[in-house]
Amino acid sequence: MSAPDKQRTAMRSGHSDQHYDVIVVGAGMAGLSAAALLARHNYKVLVAEGHDRPGGCMTSWVRKPRDRNRVARRFVFDAGVQDISGLSPQAPVRHLLSQIGEQDSLDWLPVQHRYVVNGTTLDLPRNWDGLERVLCAAFAEDAAGISALLREIRLVYDELYAGMAAADYRPVTASAQMQSGQRFEHAARAAGQSYVALLERHIGNPTLISIFKILSEYVTDDPACLSLTDMVPLFGYYIGGGFYPAGGAQKLPDLLCRSIQRHHGEIRLKSRVNAFILRDGRIAGIELASGQAAYAPAVISNADIGASHGALLGPYDLPPRYRQRLKQLKRGPSAILINFGLDAIPDLPARVFVEQDGLIFGLGNPSAIDSTLAPAGHAALSLLHLLPEAEAHSWFALSPAQDEDARKLYAQKLIAAAGRVIPGLEDHIVHYEVAAPPTFRHYIQSENGSIYGAARGQWCPPVASPVPGLFLAGAGTATGPGVEAAVLSGLHAAHAVMDR
Numbered sequence: 001m002s003a004p005d006k007q008r009t010a011m012r013s014g015h016s017d018q019h020y021d022v023i024v025v026g027a028g029m030a031g032l033s034a035a036a037l038l039a040r041h042n043y044k045v046l047v048a049e050g051h052d053r054p055g056g057c058m059t060s061w062v063r064k065p066r067d068r069n070r071v072a073r074r075f076v077f078d079a080g081v082q083d084i085s086g087l088s089p090q091a092p093v094r095h096l097l098s099q100i101g102e103q104d105s106l107d108w109l110p111v112q113h114r115y116v117v118n119g120t121t122l123d124l125p126r127n128w129d130g131l132e133r134v135l136c137a138a139f140a141e142d143a144a145g146i147s148a149l150l151r152e153i154r155l156v157y158d159e160l161y162a163g164m165a166a167a168d169y170r171p172v173t174a175s176a177q178m179q180s181g182q183r184f185e186h187a188a189r190a191a192g193q194s195y196v197a198l199l200e201r202h203i204g205n206p207t208l209i210s211i212f213k214i215l216s217e218y219v220t221d222d223p224a225c226l227s228l229t230d231m232v233p234l235f236g237y238y239i240g241g242g243f244y245p246a247g248g249a250q251k252l253p254d255l256l257c258r259s260i261q262r263h264h265g266e267i268r269l270k271s272r273v274n275a276f277i278l279r280d281g282r283i284a285g286i287e288l289a290s291g292q293a294a295y296a297p298a299v300i301s302n303a304d305i306g307a308s309h310g311a312l313l314g315p316y317d318l319p320p321r322y323r324q325r326l327k328q329l330k331r332g333p334s335a336i337l338i339n340f341g342l343d344a345i346p347d348l349p350a351r352v353f354v355e356q357d358g359l360i361f362g363l364g365n366p367s368a369i370d371s372t373l374a375p376a377g378h379a380a381l382s383l384l385h386l387l388p389e390a391e392a393h394s395w396f397a398l399s400p401a402q403d404e405d406a407r408k409l410y411a412q413k414l415i416a417a418a419g420r421v422i423p424g425l426e427d428h429i430v431h432y433e434v435a436a437p438p439t440f441r442h443y444i445q446s447e448n449g450s451i452y453g454a455a456r457g458q459w460c461p462p463v464a465s466p467v468p469g470l471f472l473a474g475a476g477t478a479t480g481p482g483v484e485a486a487v488l489s490g491l492h493a494a495h496a497v498m499d500r
């Protein structure tokens, strides 16, 4: 029995159906990652999820609309995630899968990136040398700057990931970073460096600056707020590459659920948690909307960061500085997400980043690499356009009729813009549906319909809450948004529980 396993046996108090070692609130990628690792270490785990399926932002669903000939066509749509990093050897997703013995359980399809920026089209290779070669050839006047910029990014990337592995996927504290001295020198400095300022120091061509900025839409609508540390992990798409799980995004959370259940963990869907139960100032369990209670000495909250220390916690004497920081937290962006069923497969790679006439959006074309998502000759296509926090906020003041009109207007504008990248798009639409901020608030229970937890470039809560026994995991915490970061925060939370 490993040390954490032994500790767990000692921790468990009492034994009944409603008593667990750890309860995880929310089956997003962070919550499931924490639960999977803990269950693997023989912790008795309960995951309570409000939605009818696990995965949070990483879910999929099936639609069977009828085409012009009244034939029902089956499409698999994703709630958003279609390009996953973190699968290279030292990266968190690969690490988690190998820890739970599932490294070969999914078929990972490589996602190719194209950029279409103000008339320039560029296909970027999924490897570092190729990236430098293609960029230097396309922007010869900036070649020296490109090489210098990529060199700096790569130094930080290698240190960050080596540091992550050296810390065994626990949070790297500032003092540990100081102690490791020169080894993580570049990574330590990167936290205080502005990514955009670095870009502008090395690059002159405005189109190339846009290309380097646009990938940041995976974490923010405001690249100016990003430090080099925030941005560097995204370059993993050109080091280890990005991937799509064959069959749809849902495959990864489903795999984690099977692993949790195989290790005797319990997953309750349609089980919204209404409150944490506290005893003597520390966490003792949860209360479900059904009125049922479940008990554990540790709770990992994958719920919205505001809710974790607000509605779920209730009145609690948080340290004033922590409370103040939570109050000042800015939410990240929300989005318009359009899922299309098409009767043609766009001649595009699986991911296209577009900027034209000031409009920025991403096209996900997984049917280019996965023929199971739509009938032969058809495609499931997604279009994602970020909305800043203030615009997302104003959406909640709309009446149902205004909400419908606003979705229609956005759809018209975005379909017209996408039609310039996919000629004839409108003629091939069999079905489409539009998600807006209220959709995200409904399905992932995030404040303001925020899709990335909290804005970048500000303090975000670390894994350990000031409430004894409460741990935080998810996009709103210090690790940030994206599946790779959510998995890492889940690993942090699992280790925090095991290290108690």
Ligand SMILES: Cc1cc2nc3c(=O)[nH]c(=O)nc-3n(C[C@H](O)[C@H](O)[C@H](O)COP(=O)(O)OP(=O)(O)OC[C@H]3O[C@@H](n4cnc5c(N)ncnc54)[C@H](O)[C@@H]3O)c2cc1C
Pocket (backbone or CB within 6 Å): 025, 026, 027, 028, 029, 030, 031, 048, 049, 050, 051, 054, 055, 056, 057, 058, 079, 080, 081, 082, 083, 084, 085, 271, 272, 273, 274, 302, 303, 304, 335, 337, 384, 443, 444, 445, 446, 451, 452, 453, 473, 474, 475, 476, 480, 481, 482, 483, 484, 486
């Ligand atoms: C449209 C879109 C596109 C994206 N594309 C990508 C991409 O291509 N690649 C990538 O890496 N990342 C992408 N992301 C980001 C990524 O999906 C998220 O950052 C990550 O999945 C967040 O995981 P999480 O664990 O923090 O929480 P979430 O996914 O937000 O899950 C939280 C879960 O907790 C549940 N919950 C909340 N409160 C309660 C409660 N009180 N009781 C019970 N359950 C509760 C929710 O129902 C939800 O299931 C995308 C996100 C969106 C929305």
